[in-house]
Amino acid sequence: MDTRRPGKTPWLIAVFIAAIICALSVLGAFLVRQVTAEDVYGEYAAVTLTGNNGVQVSGDGFVYYNGSTLASVSSTGETLWTYMVGANASFHAGDAGVAAWSGRTLTVIDRENADTIYSNPTMEAEVLSARTGEVFTAALLAPEHDSTVVLIENGGREVDRIAFADQTVLDYGFFSAGELFWVMTLDTSGTVPTTAISIYRPGRMIVGSITDAQQMMYQVMFQSSQVVCAGTTYLKVFDYTGQEIADKRVLTYGWYLAAVEQSSDDPMMAFVPDAQYGAGSEMRDVRMLRSNLDQIVRMPYPCKALVAKGDRVYGFSDSGYVMVARAGVQKVDAYTLDVAGGTVYGVTDDRVAVIVSGNTAYLVNLP
Numbered sequence: 001m002d003t004r005r006p007g008k009t010p011w012l013i014a015v016f017i018a019a020i021i022c023a024l025s026v027l028g029a030f031l032v033r034q035v036t037a038e039d040v041y042g043e044y045a046a047v048t049l050t051g052n053n054g055v056q057v058s059g060d061g062f063v064y065y066n067g068s069t070l071a072s073v074s075s076t077g078e079t080l081w082t083y084m085v086g087a088n089a090s091f092h093a094g095d096a097g098v099a100a101w102s103g104r105t106l107t108v109i110d111r112e113n114a115d116t117i118y119s120n121p122t123m124e125a126e127v128l129s130a131r132t133g134e135v136f137t138a139a140l141l142a143p144e145h146d147s148t149v150v151l152i153e154n155g156g157r158e159v160d161r162i163a164f165a166d167q168t169v170l171d172y173g174f175f176s177a178g179e180l181f182w183v184m185t186l187d188t189s190g191t192v193p194t195t196a197i198s199i200y201r202p203g204r205m206i207v208g209s210i211t212d213a214q215q216m217m218y219q220v221m222f223q224s225s226q227v228v229c230a231g232t233t234y235l236k237v238f239d240y241t242g243q244e245i246a247d248k249r250v251l252t253y254g255w256y257l258a259a260v261e262q263s264s265d266d267p268m269m270a271f272v273p274d275a276q277y278g279a280g281s282e283m284r285d286v287r288m289l290r291s292n293l294d295q296i297v298r299m300p301y302p303c304k305a306l307v308a309k310g311d312r313v314y315g316f317s318d319s320g321y322v323m324v325a326r327a328g329v330q331k332v333d334a335y336t337l338d339v340a341g342g343t344v345y346g347v348t349d350d351r352v353a354v355i356v357s358g359n360t361a362y363l364v365n366l367p
Contacts, residue, residue: 056093073361221267282303
């Protein structure tokens with residue numbers, strides 16, 4: 001005699017159904033997290049600045065100068081520290097420290113806690129600019145032509161003084177964990193202006209020198225053991241001694257490097273056609289270049305600013321959109337911004353755009 005109850009589900013089937021429900025729940029939660037992380041981004045914090053005489057993005061926040069004081073603000077809008085540097089100062093905020101200068105006064109402070117690393121109110125000449133790294137600080141001293149770079153150990157000891165006769169220093173900085181120093185110079189003494197990049201080991205010797213008779217170089221980037229130089233015709237790769245690695249040369253004639261992530265060991269570079277770069281131009285076509293990537297994407301809307309970050313290039317439009325181009329993906333996603341107008345100063349390491357309008361900074365979470 002069959003005593004089974006026809007309306008009762010066997011326990012094995014019930015367990016199976018419960019397992020499916022749990023799996024679907026986990027999958028649903030995962031998809032929600034993915035959507036939240038990528039698409040539901042738009043939250044922002046509005047931060048009132050006490051003045052706006054300069055803003056620079058670094059790390060997970062930004063540093064600004066209000067005419068007398070430097071202040072560090074996190075990507076969530078929290079003021080982390082303030083530091084009085086006086087009137088008429090300029091500054092440079094790096095990952096390791098912030099250098100500020102005015103006249104012959106040079107001050108260097110720690111990026112995290114604003115401890116004074118170096119202070120000298122009587123440099124022997126006017127300070128034109130300064131950069132600070134993990135180990136050393138470099139100060140460019142007047143005049144602008146035939147200038148001198150002074151290298152100072154973070155602690156106060158001068159370790160090098162490099163004079164650039166008949167040259168103009170275009171840019172400089174530190175790399176290789178702050179142990180090496182590079183300088184890009186322009187020489188106009190000949191019939192054709194030429195640029196050169198010199199690499200130094202502070203306090204010891206020059207490591208290498210890079211010159212390029214084929215083109216004018218205008219941007220330099222560094223990888224673990226290589227120097228990447230963007231010029232008017234090619235993107236070239238050199239070793240630290242100045243020897244080109246010829247098989248890595250890329251033709252970039254007709255394209256201009258509009259954005260690059262300098263702090264990366266394999267930097268994302270964003271090139272745009274020459275005709276689309278400059279005042280009054282609209283950037284739409286973006287060539288994304290890095291070690292194993294060379295792709296061209298079309299931005300849905302004209303961009304007033306481009307920012308390269310990680311595996312992405314962000315484009316910001318005057319019409320209230322941010323566009324996201326991803327490495328290896330041809331389609332560019334466009335998202336509306338609740339913040340309209342303002343100057344885009346950059347994107348923090350934790351993907352927050354810093355957009356400033358007047359004395360208000362908008363910190364917008366990005367996809």
